[in-house]
Amino acid sequence: xxxxxxxxxxxxxxxxxxxxxxxxxxxxxxxxxxxxxxxxxxxxxxxxxxxxxxxxxxxxxxxxxxxxxxxxxxxxxxxxxxxxxxxxxxxxxxxxxxxxxxxxxxxxxxxxxxxxxxxxxxxxxxxxxxxxxxxxxxxxxxxxxxxxxxxxxxxxxxxxxxxxxxxxxxxxxxxxxxxxxxxxxxxxxxxxxxxxxxxxxxxxxxxxxxxxxxxxxxxxxxxxxxxxxxxxxxxxxxxxxxxxxxxxxxxxxxxxxxxxxxxxxxxxxxxxxxxxxxxxxxxxxxxxxxxxxxxxxxxxxxxxxxxxxxxxxxxxxxxxxxxxxxxxxxxxxxxxxxxxxxxxxxxxxxxxxxxxxxxxxxxxxx
Numbered sequence: 001x002x003x004x005x006x007x008x009x010x011x012x013x014x015x016x017x018x019x020x021x022x023x024x025x026x027x028x029x030x031x032x033x034x035x036x037x038x039x040x041x042x043x044x045x046x047x048x049x050x051x052x053x054x055x056x057x058x059x060x061x062x063x064x065x066x067x068x069x070x071x072x073x074x075x076x077x078x079x080x081x082x083x084x085x086x087x088x089x090x091x092x093x094x095x096x097x098x099x100x101x102x103x104x105x106x107x108x109x110x111x112x113x114x115x116x117x118x119x120x121x122x123x124x125x126x127x128x129x130x131x132x133x134x135x136x137x138x139x140x141x142x143x144x145x146x147x148x149x150x151x152x153x154x155x156x157x158x159x160x161x162x163x164x165x166x167x168x169x170x171x172x173x174x175x176x177x178x179x180x181x182x183x184x185x186x187x188x189x190x191x192x193x194x195x196x197x198x199x200x201x202x203x204x205x206x207x208x209x210x211x212x213x214x215x216x217x218x219x220x221x222x223x224x225x226x227x228x229x230x231x232x233x234x235x236x237x238x239x240x241x242x243x244x245x246x247x248x249x250x251x252x253x254x255x256x257x258x259x260x261x262x263x264x265x266x267x268x269x270x271x272x273x274x275x276x277x278x279x280x281x282x283x284x285x286x287x288x289x290x291x292x293x294x295x296x297x298x299x300x301x302x303x304x305x306x307x308x309x310x311x312x313x314x315x316x317x318x319x320x321x322x323x324x325x326x327x328x329x330x331x332x333x334x335x336x337x338x339x340x341x342x343x344x345x346x347x348x349x350x351x352x353x354x355x356x357x358x359x360x361x362x363x364x365x366x
Contacts, residue, residue, distance in 0.1 A: 001041050001097040001353070005033050006085070006108040008048035008068070013077035022055045024063075028180045028281065029102070035181050035345025037061050039353070044096075046085070046108075050076040074107075078132065081107050089115045098356055104150060104166055105130065105141050113153040121356050122150065123178070124166045125158040127300055142169040154359050156352060159300030174355050179301065181348030182284045189290030189337055190265040193329060195229045197322070198267040198291075200260065200282040201274075203237030210243065211273045219319035226326065232267065234260055265289040269311060269325045269332075274298050287311075288340045292332035294321050309335045 007029040011019050024030050024047070033043045043061035052065045066082040068074070074081040085108060089099075093116040100121050101109040112120040129138040146169050155170055157163030157177040167173045197216065201207045216231045233243070233254050244254060264270060270286035272295040280299050287293065293311035295302060302313035311332055312321045325332060341347060 002095055003036055003041050003043050004092075004096045004099045005029065005036075005043065005045045006099065006101040006106075006112060007045065008051070008066075008080040008082060008106070008108055009077065009102070010047050010051040016075065016077055018050050018077050021053050023053050023057055024051070025057070025059075031183045031345050032181055032349060034060055034183070035347075035349035036353070038346055039349055041353075046088075048076050048080045048082060050080070078130075079106065086111050086115070093119065098353070100352065104146055104155065104170070105138060109153070110145060110149060113150045117150075117152040118360075120153050121352070122153055122155045123158060123352070124155050124162050125300075127159065127161040127165050146170055154356065156355055160303055161300045174359075176351065176355055178348050178351045178355070179304075179343075180281075180284065181345035182288045182343050184288050184340060184344045187261050187285060187288045188265055189288065189340060191290060191333060191337065192266070193268050193291075193333070194266045196232050196263070196267040197229065197269055197271050198232045198234065198264055199271050200264065200286075201233075201235045201272070203233070203235045203239045203243060205239065206275045206277075207235075207237075208273045208275050209233065209235075209239065212271050213243070215273070215318055215322070216271070219322045222319055223323065226323075229268070229326070231271075232263055234263065261285075261289060264291050267291055268329055269294050269322075271322075272296065272299065273317070284343050287336045288343050290333050290337045290340070292325060292329070292336055294325055308339065310339060311336075 010024055010027045010029065033045050037043045037060060046064045046066060049065040049067045066084045068076040068080040069083045070081055089111055096119060098121060099112045099116055099119050100123055101112045102123055103109060103126060104122050104124050105126060109122045129135040150170060153172060155166055155173045157166060158179055160177055163173060163177045199209060199212055201209060203209055220227050220229060264286055269292045270282055272280060277298060283293050283299060283301050287310050293305055294317055295313050296317060297313055297315045305311045305313045309332060312325055314321060
């Protein structure tokens with residue numbers, strides 16, 4: 001199939017600042033597109049020009065960057081408006097067999113749903129209303145725009161929580177949800193663990209790293225047999241210096257990102273206690289590395305982790321969760337390795353295409 005992927009926002013912008021990058025090849029949507037290409041499909045990825053890398057690079061498929069209009073009103077890091085997309089879709093809609101558009105609350109999904117509703121699949125990630133302007137624009141969009149113009153468009157959630165949220169507003173929602181895949185060729189796994197926990201994260205306030213350190217400190221203080229277990233922290237950010245100063249007396253190590261997979265794969269668990277996140281990249285990457293995850297319920301994958309025993313997800317996890325993950329580590333590790341292939345880019349891409357093709361066949365029959 002000829003597949004068009006509409007994903008204007010390639011990276012999360014912290015403090016409304018779009019990061020300048022040398023390459024987009026490490027972003028999740030690029031690797032998802034690569035998974036579709038590996039299945040034999042012809043791919044075009046369309047993103048906002050504001051996310052174009054600083055350096056020119058060659059891509060594995062067609063990548064287009066379109067200018068965003070009225071950026072002071074429609075912020076490119078929140079709700080980019082690309083007027084050129086309307087013209088592009090009108091001109092090229094017959095060329096594509098499938099259009100995958102990110103998020104219901106986006107102009108890209110609105111344009112695609114109006115111009116080519118039967119070919120469009122909205123891949124929905126949000127699990128609640130956007131908080132901008134007291135949620136008013138978000139609620140208006142879902143209750144008015146989505147209901148009026150997207151009712152015929154197929155929607156696939158990126159998590160069970162996202163599926164439940166969008167089902168409140170649209171009826172044509174798949175019962176199967178599809179998360180981002182992982183390029184598993186980049187991630188080796190290990191069944192043998194060292195006496196480590198690991199945190200892979202930006203060292204910024206909303207990631208709540210200090211909370212993890214407090215829980216870890218209680219863990220090694222409560223049980224004598226765990227005093228030699230180390231907490232490794234991999235990441236950069238504005239809180240790095242303060243964290244290093246604060247934990248000088250604890251058994252912590254701060255790591256560069258080089259050889260990161262080796263450290264993740266050899267740790268008892270990856271630890272997460274974020275205050276706010278839609279998509280935590282380190283969760284699927286940890287699982288395919290054979291390393292279970294201990295997280296709070298903020299992650300949309302929390303229920304998935306618990307139901308498949310890929311780690312522990314609790315509203316307020318504590319030192320007892322760390323005790324459990326160490327005691328029964330072999331069980332959790334084995335489950336992660338068993339799920340490895342199911343979390344690949346190719347597997348996620350195949351699920352997406354199968355959902356769309358099944359819907360097309362059903363529509364023809366009826």
